[in-house]
Amino acid sequence: MARLRLSALAFLSLGACSQRPEVSTADGQLQGVWKGEVRAFLGIPFALPPIGDRRLRPPVAKPPWT
Secondary structure (H helix, E strand, C coil): CHHHHHHHHHHHHHHHHCCCCEEECCCCEEECEEECCEEECCCCCCECCCCHHHCCCCCCECCCCC
């Protein structure tokens, strides 16, 4: 019974060891998630929000987040 528990614990801990994909850009480092066989990087800030005098204007680049 102890071997079964130890085996189950070892098997379940493999998922915790999987690394999240990371990539470095000129603006900073991003951490993504695995979606099947695809690395997904979500919520990447690329422009300031279009509020106030920036409304209905071209996007303004965000400063680096490093």
